[in-house]
Amino acid sequence: MTREQGLEITQLLQAWQGGDRAAFDQLVPLVYQDLRRVAKAQLRRDRAGWTLDTTGLVNEAYMRLVGGGGVEWNDRGHFLAVAARAMRQVVIEYARRRVASKRGGGVRPGTLDERVIGIDSHAEWLISLNQALERLTAYRERLARVVECRFFAGLSNSETAEALGTSERTVKRDWTFARSWLQKELGA
Template sequence: MDALNQTRSQVTALLTRNDLSDEERQNQLLNLIYFELRSMAQRKMNTERKDHTLSATALVHEAYLRLVNQTGLNWDSKRHFFAAVAESMRRILIESARAKASLKRGANAQHTNNLNLSTDDSLGFEMLALDRALTQLESKDTVMSDVVKLRFFSGLNVEQTAMALELSPRTVNRHWTAARAWLITQMQ
């Protein structure tokens, strides 16, 4: 068994034990997958606005801590775990966009419909629209939703997404194309 398959087996074994309450197991899992998580976060942060307050490292740590500190979670596979990581990153970035939008409007300021948004501000609002549309897509097709989360929020390419979801690259491309078209329609 090569090193990659051995690492995958170790990760799967840790995840399917359904007991990450032990700090030693959490550290063991993080050591095995940190590079993959950091790469996912870095690819995503490269697409965010330049003045974003989160770094890729902070995004990884926040997403990871949110996942392992929840009780009663059952991981079926590495695929399931990475889909959850992508969802966690999505939620963190959405919360950040909402907080930024809230600050732009002012805590108790009078609100108007005449917002003059710069490009960076519109990214936050687009992120919120994407989140709403993605939530709708998730209720219609979870696989397409997972593809979008991994491609958009985690920054994985087609091959990496296919590997994470245990699908063929062709299937991922098909889901990615359909999901993008559907999301664009919903966001307009």
Template sequence: MSGNGRPGAHEVTALLKRYAQGQSESLNDVVALVYEELHQLARQQLRRSRVGQHVQTTVLVHEAYEKLVQGKTQDLRDRRHFFAVASRAMRQIVVDTYRADNAAKRGGGAPPVTLTVSHLLDMDKPEQLVAVYEAIDKLAGHSEDLVETLDMSCFGGLSNEQIAELTGCNVRTVQRKLQRARSWLMHFMAQDIKSD
């Protein structure tokens, strides 16, 4: 499956391993790889889908996993890292897409790429996504753990059960983490808007 210049499963697995062993610069490498792959997949999906149809972030992330690592690693830690990374990359893609679309719209360009995550937002106010994104960044400054869970749920499309399995805690804990993350996000967003 791994073609010319595309990240091979081996490469991703190796990067994940290095990251797991504490070499944090590997994280950026693997994020870059996964980002590239997800973007490719998103474009393919969009080409295949009809106008106005949503591209499911869940589908993309799982497809990326199939493509990049499936079968090459049985390590739960690898899987966890992969999904954490992929979910974060997905978030990045969603925000980038919105930004690009906004730019394109002003220039009279193509209709916006619509991702499922947009249901969190007012369709006519994509700039809110940016606010959400910034709040997530703020939260990440306090708790990577909460953001990872949030990413997996919102952008990776993983179910609470899947997240529980990957992160080694129970479902109830995942639910509470998501609740906490929500509270904090809204707190940060409220703060931001107040200080505008």
């Protein structure tokens, strides 16, 4: 990966725009890697505590990609959709790790420098959410995409519409249904 990751992303974005659906799946890991690194850096920087500003992350990743201008607005939308998927992966990865560490235990008491991860009921909730999303994808992929954009990447309705190339009204309708359905599934 020494050469032209940026170029690769741009090309894939264009391919995807041109209708190549496989390009989307190739894009996600590229953006994921970047997001994950930025997320870690943000956590390490630890300015505002340990919170992750996902919207900020997605935007930051985008700015890094385009290097400050010139790329079509259209590309930004497409990128956001990719970034939202990648963000979902980042979040779920963290959640899985937290659950794993909770089960695994293995924390030696008494040392302050030990790497520790707290108990987090939300981590399990997030994992269930992810599984429910898989079911939703199988039914209608766009619903899952809307959830990725709205929930994981924190995009607004209009941004989500831009990202998915659909209307804001559709996004609203999809989001209302998907959210209620997910809640029902998770509540059960």
